[in-house]
Amino acid sequence: MAGGNAIRGSRVGAGPMGEAERGDAVPRMHVSYFCASGHETRPAFAVDAQVPPEWDCPRCGLPANLDEHNPPPPPKTVPYKTHLAYVKERRSEADAEAILQEAITALRARRAAGEIIY
Numbered sequence: 135m136a137g138g139n140a141i142r143g144s145r146v147g148a149g150p151m152g153e154a155e156r157g158d159a160v161p162r163m164h165v166s167y168f169c170a171s172g173h174e175t176r177p178a179f180a181v182d183a184q185v186p187p188e189w190d191c192p193r194c195g196l197p198a199n200l201d202e203h204n205p206p207p208p209p210k211t212v213p214y215k216t217h218l219a220y221v222k223e224r225r226s227e228a229d230a231e232a233i234l235q236e237a238i239t240a241l242r243a244r245r246a247a248g249e250i251i252y
C-alpha cells in the first residue's frame with residue numbers, strides 16, 4: 135500500500151533511502167478473525183502493533199479469534215440464581231442450622247403459648 139507519494143517532504147534527519155521510500159505511512163496488515171456464527175472480520179493493524187488474540191465480531195457481537203476452524207464458543211448465559219442460592223453463598227451451614235433452631239424454638243414457644251395450633 136503506497137500512500138502519500140504526492141507529498142514527499144524532506145524529513146529532517148531522514149534515514150537511509152529504504153526508509154524514506156516508505157514515507158511516514160505506517161504499514162498496515164489485515165488480520166482475519168472468525169466468530170462462532172461463521173463471520174470473518176478483517177480489521178487492520180499496524181504491522182508493529184500487538185494483534186489481540188480475540189476480537190468482537192461487529193456483525194453478531196460474539197467473540198472471534200484467529201482460528202477459523204475453532205472460533206471461541208458463544209459465551210454461556212449466566213444461569214439464573216435462586217434467592218436461596220444467594221442466601222447459601224452468604225451463610226454457612228452452621229449459620230443455617232442456628233437460624234433454623236432459633237426459628238423452631240420461637241415456633242415451639244408460640245405453639246406452647248397457644249398462638250399456633252397444628
Ligand SMILES: [Zn+2]
Nearest residue numbers: 169173191194
Ligand atoms: Zn459474527
